[in-house]
Amino acid sequence: KAGVTQTPRYLIKTRGQQVTLSCSPISGHRSVSWYQQTPGQGLQFLFEYFSETQRNKGNFPGRFSGRQFSNSRSEMNVSTLELGDSALYLCASSLGGGENTEAFFGQGTRLTVV
């Protein structure tokens, strides 16, 4: 079956702009989580959506937001981009999102802010 698909794979934006990233989970998966990966901070949890509701949120400013649609596809939006937002953004999907649930990751979207 198809894996987690993230689009676009690469993105270059200018400071102050906003960006939307997309994630299509594995068919049947209802939980989608987003992560930011940087060399300095490692892998940090942004938020998780389950059945169109944000269930958990990491410690990121309000410029980072997301949503999930009825087909479980999710989008992540970053407004007023800063240079420090340059990172690999990873999406992961799972069946239910509980503590024992395996998360399947996409290949990520590489965002560069100039």
Next chain:
Amino acid sequence: GDSVTQMEGPVTLSEEAFLTINCTYTATGYPSLFWYVQYPGEGLQLLLKATKADDKGSNKGFEATYRKETTSFHLEKGSVQVSDSAVYFCAERGSYIPTFGRGTSLIVHP
């Protein structure tokens, strides 16, 4: 809050050498523990997991045992291959918010 500490890399080994990557965690309760692997240009892939104390997760020759008494989940492989070169992440999930270690880069030379 919860945290995961991994040994700093890179770890550089010759092919067929023994591998250990240390991982310790702090968490309340009894989290599930995971090892993920990330190859260049790819997302993370689950390598193995353990959900309760003394469980041993294993996959592709890699093993890790959930040690509650030492709050550890060290990754081991008896004989590494060049194709094992990647970044390895230890993670715990005691609640809905997972916590990852910083990652350990493994480089295996022929």
